[in-house]
Structure formats: structure tokens, C-alpha cells
Amino acid sequence: MRAAVLNGVDCSFELRDVADPVPEDDQALVHVRAAGINFVDILVRRGRYPQMPDFPVVLGSEIAGELEDGSRVMVLLPQGGYGELAAVDRTALVPLPREASFAEGAAFLLTFLTAYIPLTRQVRLFKGATVLVHAAAGGVGTATIQVARALGARVVAAVGSDEKLELCRGLGAAAAYVYEDVPEGLRVDVVVDPVGGELFEAAIKRLRPLGQLVAIGYAGGLWPELQPAQVVGRSVGVQGIYLGRLLRHAPEVVTAATRELVQLWRAGTIQPLVGGEFPLDQVEDAHELVESRRSVGKVVLLP
Secondary structure (H helix, E strand, O other), X not given: OEEEEEEOOOOEEEEEEOXXXXXXXXXXXXXXXXXXXXXXXXXXXXXXXXXXXXXXEOOOOEEEEEOOOOOEEEEEOXXXXXXXXXXXXXXXXXXXXXXXXXXXXXXXXXXXXXXXXXXXXXXXXXXXXXXXXXXXXXXXXXXXXXXXXXXXOEEEEEEOOHHHHHHHHHOOOOEEEEHHHOOOOOOEEEEEEOOOXXXXXXXXXXXXXXXXXXXXXXXXXXXXXXXHHHHHOOOOEEEEOOHHHHHHHXXXXXXXXXXXXXXXXXXXXXXXXXXXXXXXHHHHHHHHHHHOOOOOEEEEEEO
16 A cells, blocks of 8 residues: 655655554555545654654644545544554444545544543533634634534634634634734633644733643644642642543543534534645645644545
8 A cells, every 4th residue: 555654864754655554453454535634743753742653754643534434434543544554453443424534534533632621521611601712723622613603602713823713704704813913802701722842931921710721732833831839829729631641531421422422413513624635745735734733623534
């Protein structure tokens, strides 16, 4: 099969033939039709991920495709999605809704689970609560806007450029700002932050009493050290989610959340946003688009 292989020395991809994966007894062979690009892939490519893989490696933790019998599925997998075939555990297979494209399937699971699990299992999100979403035009951000709206919250979106404001409003945000224009006096009940760095530190001060900050990633820099006094004194809390670890240690939580999300998708309440589609031989262009912060929604590869 063809795969985009990442060489660790120079951070470059090489499109080449590799051995077809051979599924074990509890696995299925998926013909990959689309593979989602997630920011963790960028971090690995740049050597900034805490648990670096051995090189060379085929990245890609989210795919959509077909089984041998023609069934259409979505899958989260440890790695190996940037190729034409993938052997995956049968328990990881999620039926792809009939009306959805493969690109949408590869843009759904990771982003929506990352948004939905903390907003339904970790945070006290009452109807009418205000949720501030950082990086709101990205994959997780666009999912969070929709999930929070579906749960009855009022959403305020924060993005890096004016071009992304209307997109956020179109997804249901009641207000949208570039970061430097977010009102100084804005106070919210929940902040969902995939950015980290200075935005994470500033977000704590925006929380109302009993508010919650949800830390998802550090695309903008590692999280600053947090002292208990910063949360105790404000009567606020900090939550975090790492979906990969949750899949290993609490798979029943992920399974239940996936079932609920697919129902919302089929009902038309939420919809994955595909912001770019690239053939496999343009994987470096796809990565550059995501890394430049010019992309919206999820960028996917089409092997």
C-alpha cells in the first residue's frame, strides 16, 4: 500500500510503498478513504510531543473508510492513518452515517469527543451558561461551538484573525472576537482552551465564581505553572482531557459519548466542518496549512 512516511531526521514526508497491514483475529482491515490531520501530528513532526514515536512512522490517528464487506466506518487509532489501509480493533469501529462523506467522518470523532466529554462529564454546564471558546474556528473549536449550543449554552468565540469571525457566528456563536478585542470585562462560566500559553493563564481571570477552565491542548505554547491559590481564591476549577489516555483507561466513557454524538449528528444538531481536502502526496501542504493557523475546521487527507 502507499503511505506518507515521516522521517524523523528532517521532518519530511516520503510517499512510498510499505507492507500491507495484516489484521489479527480481533481486528478488521479498513480501506482508508480519508484521514484527519490533528495538531498532535504537527507536534510530533516538530519534535514537540511528550511521547514521541520511533521513526520512521506513519502518522494519523483518525480515519474513515470501508471494510471488506463495504460497510462505512469511522475509527480512532494510535497511528497509521496516513495510508491506504489500516488494521484496527473491531471494538474501535463506529458506523459512518449514510448521508455523511468520508471526509466528514475523518473530521468527526476526535474533535467532537474532545469537546463533548468535558462539557457533559466534567463541567457543570447549566442552560444559559456562557462558554468562551479559544481557537474557535479550528477543528475542536468549531465542534465546541456546536456542542455548547446544543447543550443550551451561550457561546463567545475567540479567534486569531478577522476572517474567521463570521464562520463562528454562522455556527451559533452569540459573539465573536479576535483575541486582542475580547472585552476586558467579559466574565464567563466555562472556557474551553486548546491553545495554552498566555491565553490559558488569562482565562482563569475571566471565570465567574464556580466557573471551569477546560484545558485541551497547547498549540500556542505549554501551560504555565498553576498555583492552588489561583483557583482557590477565585472559587474556580481547572479540568483537562487527553482523549488518547481516556480511550485506554475508560473506554466505556468514550463509547457512550460516541453513541450520543452520532445521534446528535444524525438528528442534524451538529455537523463536522471540513476546511480542506488534500491528496496523500500533498501531505506537507496540508500540514503547512494547519501549522500556519490559516485553516478552519478539520483538514483531511484523501489516500
